Amino acid sequence: MNGKQNEVLIQVRGLEKHFKGGEIKALNGVTAEIKRGEVVVVIGPSGSGKSTFLRCLNLLEHPTGGSITFDGVDLTNPKVNIDVHRQKMGMVFQHFNLFPHMTILDNMTLAPMKVLKKNREESERKAMQLLDRVGLAGRAAAYPGQLSGGQKQRIAIVRALCMEPEVMLFDEPTSALDPEMVGEVLEVMRDLAGEGMTMVVVTHEMGFAREVGSRVIFMDGGVIVEENSPAELFGNPSSDRLKSFLAKVL
Amino acid sequence: MEWTEWCEQLLTLAQDGTVLSFWEKLNKDFYQAFVQEARWKMYVEGMGNTLKVAVLALVLGFLLGLVVAAVRTFHDQRREEKTGVFLNILNILCKIYTTVIRGTPMMVQLLIMAFVIFKSSRNLVGIAALSFGINSGAYVAEIIRGGLMSVDTGQMEAGRSLGLNYLQTMWYIIIPQAIKNILPALGNELITLLKETSIVTAIGLRDLTKAAQLVTGKTYGGFMALFGVALIYLAMVMVLTWLVNRLERRLRNSER
Numbered sequence: 001m002n003g004k005q006n007e008v009l010i011q012v013r014g015l016e017k018h019f020k021g022g023e024i025k026a027l028n029g030v031t032a033e034i035k036r037g038e039v040v041v042v043i044g045p046s047g048s049g050k051s052t053f054l055r056c057l058n059l060l061e062h063p064t065g066g067s068i069t070f071d072g073v074d075l076t077n078p079k080v081n082i083d084v085h086r087q088k089m090g091m092v093f094q095h096f097n098l099f100p101h102m103t104i105l106d107n108m109t110l111a112p113m114k115v116l117k118k119n120r121e122e123s124e125r126k127a128m129q130l131l132d133r134v135g136l137a138g139r140a141a142a143y144p145g146q147l148s149g150g151q152k153q154r155i156a157i158v159r160a161l162c163m164e165p166e167v168m169l170f171d172e173p174t175s176a177l178d179p180e181m182v183g184e185v186l187e188v189m190r191d192l193a194g195e196g197m198t199m200v201v202v203t204h205e206m207g208f209a210r211e212v213g214s215r216v217i218f219m220d221g222g223v224i225v226e227e228n229s230p231a232e233l234f235g236n237p238s239s240d241r242l243k244s245f246l247a248k249v250l
Numbered sequence: 251m252e253w254t255e256w257c258e259q260l261l262t263l264a265q266d267g268t269v270l271s272f273w274e275k276l277n278k279d280f281y282q283a284f285v286q287e288a289r290w291k292m293y294v295e296g297m298g299n300t301l302k303v304a305v306l307a308l309v310l311g312f313l314l315g316l317v318v319a320a321v322r323t324f325h326d327q328r329r330e331e332k333t334g335v336f337l338n339i340l341n342i343l344c345k346i347y348t349t350v351i352r353g354t355p356m357m358v359q360l361l362i363m364a365f366v367i368f369k370s371s372r373n374l375v376g377i378a379a380l381s382f383g384i385n386s387g388a389y390v391a392e393i394i395r396g397g398l399m400s401v402d403t404g405q406m407e408a409g410r411s412l413g414l415n416y417l418q419t420m421w422y423i424i425i426p427q428a429i430k431n432i433l434p435a436l437g438n439e440l441i442t443l444l445k446e447t448s449i450v451t452a453i454g455l456r457d458l459t460k461a462a463q464l465v466t467g468k469t470y471g472g473f474m475a476l477f478g479v480a481l482i483y484l485a486m487v488m489v490l491t492w493l494v495n496r497l498e499r500r501l502r503n504s505e506r
């Protein structure tokens with residue numbers, strides 16, 4: 001997708017996130033880097049801090065400690081205008097979060113028009129191209145409420161892509177879907193990875209992690225316990241916590 | 251013989267001590283309460299004042315409520331370390347306002363306005379509208395705040411994650427969805443106001459209720475005048491309720 005493969009895009013150092021004045025310690029010093037073109041899959045038991053980690057990357061959660069450098073800029077610096085950097089970080093949520101009062105097309109063109117100041121024509125052309133790619137061009141005028149879960153999530157993905165982000169963050173994108181719809185969403189994600197998109201994916205889909213992931217991070221108790229290539233991590237887990245986790249999910 | 255003449259006759263008969271039939275009495279009472287000396291004009295004038303107070307109060311209450319809701323919502327959605335002293339003070343003032351207004355009787359607020367703060371003013375409609383507006387503002391603020399909070403937090407997150415700033419997300423995403431809950435609630439607030447304004451009789455404003463009282467006084471009793479205004483209130487409320495329901499259905503259908 002771009003010529004700067006293997007350059008570090010996101011550098012996370014000693015990331016901490018405590019809720020309720022320190023009562024709940026969701027992240028306890030996470031250090032990780034995400035290179036351009038990588039697909040980093042984050043796995044771990046419920047409550048281990050996966051979502052919090054992901055949401056800290058675009059500052060939907062404000063870290064209580066540590067730093068996040070994105071494209072050379074320290075996002076935790078209070079002087080940074082986070083809106084400018086969020087444009088370059090697409091996010092896909094478990095519950096889609098499409099805007100129910102807008103058509104699919106308007107969902108997709110809102111941010112390009114209001115944030116990137118593109119004109120309607122250009123924004124719509126781009127949106128229609130993307131809709132076509134996920135086979136939903138025919139639903140441009142529909143409202144989110146008229147779509148199935150799988151369709152909604154595919155729209156959510158292309159809505160984020162309309163902003164031409166440098167990285168895509170996925171928080172359990174298939175967990176709220178009926179089983180028969182999981183495949184169509186994973187396929188879109190697989191295609192995206194194939195095009196070289198940098199992706200951070202929190203998921204329980206171990207098949208996807210194994211097949212598409214360039215690296216897998218296993219989190220537990222707010223820290224990264226183990227980190228490796230999918231083949232190594234799944235085939236040769238070293239920590240007991242990962243072993244017992246894998247025994248449960250595989 | 252004309253109906254009015256007949257009623258005048260009935261009136262004289264009744265004064266002379268003749269016992270009237272139920273039907274005759276009904277006609278006589280109706281005549282006395284609404285027609286004699288063009289009394290219907292008093293109800294029209296009263297209804298005008300009632301509507302003036304209710305509508306002015308709703309407009310004022312809406313503006314006040316909007317400001318208060320904006321301050322409270324903006325404050326609550328900011329991160330603690332970023333709020334700043336000014337916003338904190340505004341927020342506290344807004345909280346005090348809603349607490350005091352919602353924690354004291356409307357009647358007391360009205361009397362304080364009329365007999366303490368504006369004791370030398372004779373603009374009773376103005377005083378009543380102001381009192382009810384200030385009172386309504388506290389409730390409207392909660393209606394708007396509740397409407398904004400009823401929108402799923404994921405909507406704000408989705409907007410922000412696309413790079414829209416706070417105000418853009420509010421304007422394009424949150425407010426259009428919140429309005430579906432807010433508008434019908436505001437309609438109900440107007441209905442409540444319309445009925446509650448009847449307590450302005452306490453400061454001597456000639457509203458619809460006062461008209462009934464005055465007529466009852468002049469005609470030495472009778473239920474006609476009071477039943478009459480009750481019916482007028484009911485009719486106004488039913489029209490408004492119908493409008494609110496229509497609006498609600500319209501808004502619901504727009505979300506396909």
Ligand SMILES: Nc1ncnc2c1ncn2[C@@H]1O[C@H](COP(=O)(O)OP(=O)(O)OP(=O)(O)O)[C@@H](O)[C@H]1O
Nearest residue numbers: 019020024025026045046047048049050051052053
């Ligand atoms: N807004 C919040 N306020 C308080 N505590 C929170 C908040 N968000 C997360 N937590 C807590 O932080 C911890 C980590 O939560 P997180 O959602 O990151 O876990 P997760 O790994 O994504 O779990 P799951 O697989 O269930 O989604 C949990 O104990 C959770 O209860």
Ligand SMILES: [Mg+2]
Nearest residue numbers: 050051052172
């Ligand atoms: Mg989660």
